[in-house]
Amino acid sequence: MCAFLKNKLSIYIVDDHQIMIDGIKALLLSDDRFYVSGQNTSPLKALEEIEKNRPDILITDINMKELSGIELAKKIRRLFPDLKILALSMHDDRATISDMLEVGINGYVLKNTGMEELKSALLRISNGQLFFSEDVTAEMMKAISEPRNPLQKQNVSLTPREIEIVKLISMELNNAGIGEKLFISERTVETHRKNIFRKTNTKSVAGLIKLAIEQHII
Amino acid sequence: MCAFLKNKLSIYIVDDHQIMIDGIKALLLSDDRFYVSGQNTSPLKALEEIEKNRPDILITDINMKELSGIELAKKIRRLFPDLKILALSMHDDRATISDMLEVGINGYVLKNTGMEELKSALLRISNGQLFFSEDVTAEMMKAISEPRNPLQKQNVSLTPREIEIVKLISMELNNAGIGEKLFISERTVETHRKNIFRKTNTKSVAGLIKLAIEQHII
DNA sequence: AAATTTATACGTGCTGGTGGGTATTTTTAT
């Protein structure tokens, strides 16, 4: 089951974009240290296949429609604790990185880095080491060096109602419009709004929307 | 210079994400009908290289930070009218599609389709035909069947200064703060703001920020 | 059963942004 025994690393790929899968596959195919044991554009189907397939390393995208990479990684960690996970992402935003680290992934590389880096990531991970892209490491360093800035990694736990409000704000509705839509008073909307800004520690709609997008609320 | 003469299609790839370039390259490499004459993660550098390189087909991503695929395609169309352009995008939103069609691209495939489709797109385009992914075609059909809906195709071409303003808005600065930072009057910021909202056809900061994130402006 | 969270709602004063303009200078494109 390990790389040493069969002399090839067994890789499973999950990515929303078939073309990305095809690309990675083609590249690994030409390198006899790797073997692509399977792939899927659907995280859920991938979970089933992994059960039978038992690869060494899972390469997963993070921003997937069906199930986020974070959720997938969580499930994987629970079901197959030994399976190594390498996150492959477009973004190096702190929230996502820290979410993934918390889940306990083994590596995080950005899509804007080359394939060589991906290969070394795979090799290092298979050795039990961790691997992070330079930009990701930099972001982590920054997070550490800024002792306890107000932005923390606070879990922005909005209530369902508040999330609804955020969604409507993002749809360019004003308080009156939101009230109408939810059959509540404009005053109530104002109160929700206040609470949302307080909780998210944002001071303008701009910040709120950025956060909401980062956290995949909208 | 054409595919028939040298029996290989010369392809140039532009994409923000090196890993995507690497993937496509690896795949085309294994097919002797294609030849990757060059690639770049920077649209601007690509433009220079294409001048010398003169490929048959340019594969370009659409959502790039430096220069959007739309802008790149426009420049290409003006400078090298014979060069075929194949857009490769994550999104099938109507605005982008119609922008690209207007510029006069030769094909549009989505990243969530397989590599085989990419290959046939390349072959058909080299024959002077057009090629569009199924989803893209569907979106076009829908657009036609819905006679003249209000959503039109707005060109979101913000000026450099306006983009600067958008960035500062997204950083939760108010007009006064922005003016201070850019050494301009608060009145000027107000004017920029007005123009930005008019151009982007957004009516609140929420919409603007969403758009800005979509378009990778921030 | 008690405590907490969530969702509801109102008042008031202030200010920052909106929408309506107009206009000049500088830069870029033709």
Next chain:
DNA sequence: ATAAAAATACCCACCAGCACGTATAAATTT
């Protein structure tokens, strides 16, 4: 050289949202 686009700046009236509050019913959690 000239037209067009971009960047600069101001005026005025209006009101939506913010910052302070306070308060109560309903649902959840402990």
